[in-house]
Amino acid sequence: xxNIDQPTEMTATEGAIVQINCTYQTSGFNGLFxxxxxxxxxxxxxxxxxxxxxxxxxxxxxxxxxxxxxxYLLLKELQMKDSASYLCAVRDRDTDKLIFGTGTRLQxxx
Amino acid sequence: DVKVTQSSRYLVKRTGExxxxxxxxxxxxxxxxxxxxxxxxxxxxxxFSYDVKMKEKGDIxxxxxxxxxxxxxxxxxxxxxxxxxxxxxxxxxxxxxxxxPGELFFxxxxxxxxx
Numbered sequence: 001x002x003n004i005d006q007p008t009e010m011t012a013t014e015g016a017i018v019q020i021n022c023t024y025q026t027s028g029f030n031g032l033f034x035x036x037x038x039x040x041x042x043x044x045x046x047x048x049x050x051x052x053x054x055x056x057x058x059x060x061x062x063x064x065x066x067x068x069x070x071x072y073l074l075l076k077e078l079q080m081k082d083s084a085s086y087l088c089a090v091r092d093r094d095t096d097k098l099i100f101g102t103g104t105r106l107q108x109x110x
Numbered sequence: 111d112v113k114v115t116q117s118s119r120y121l122v123k124r125t126g127e128x129x130x131x132x133x134x135x136x137x138x139x140x141x142x143x144x145x146x147x148x149x150x151x152x153x154x155x156x157x158f159s160y161d162v163k164m165k166e167k168g169d170i171x172x173x174x175x176x177x178x179x180x181x182x183x184x185x186x187x188x189x190x191x192x193x194x195x196x197x198x199x200x201x202x203x204x205x206x207x208x209x210x211p212g213e214l215f216f217x218x219x220x221x222x223x224x225x
Binding site for chain 2: 030033043096100101
């Protein structure tokens with residue numbers, strides 16, 4: 001079966017660091033995406049991992065462990081504009097489609 | 111930059127009406143997708159297309175149909191709208207070449223309310 005789990009909501013303080021976890025079970029794995037979606041807007045690409053390890057892009061980093069079926073998105077030096085939903089999506093090797101988690105709504109407080 | 115444009119941001123329709131949602135992308139992408147997004151359920155794939163005049167059912171195709179007569183345009187059709195089709199509809203496209211394999215580029219979304 002196919003299943004992607006991520007927390008529903010998280011809160012954090014401006015300037016802090018937050019880690020959003022994603023665990024997945026798919027019949028075949030061929031890459032993991034993180035998207036950011038502000039309320040009422042389109043999801044936008046944040047990061048892509050296909051090999052184990054950490055990918056860093058500015059204040060955002062994403063980690064992947066294929067053996068554990070686990071990824072996290074790390075956001076540093078949080079800003080108010082980082083308040084958004086963060087979507088984890090796995091590319092299924094057999095169907096070549098993206099399977100999305102339900103998203104994590106992050107609220108950043110001053 | 112890739113641009114995916116959805117024709118309507120907000121629509122209100124009555125039960126039984128036929129609804130057309132249009133999507134156009136300007137980057138010559140081969141693949142196009144229609145998702146619906148509901149609180150607590152995430153994005154669910156309705157239909158997708160890998161080429162002109164081709165269509166494949168996604169995970170929740172019931173009550174929907176699609177049309178892809180031109181490469182840049184992918185339409186979602188609700189033949190007879192029902193209240194349980196009230197949702198946010200997102201169109202997306204992707205390319206076989208370049209970028210990250212499978213990366214989706216999304217439109218702004220169309221919020222449909224069926225009364």
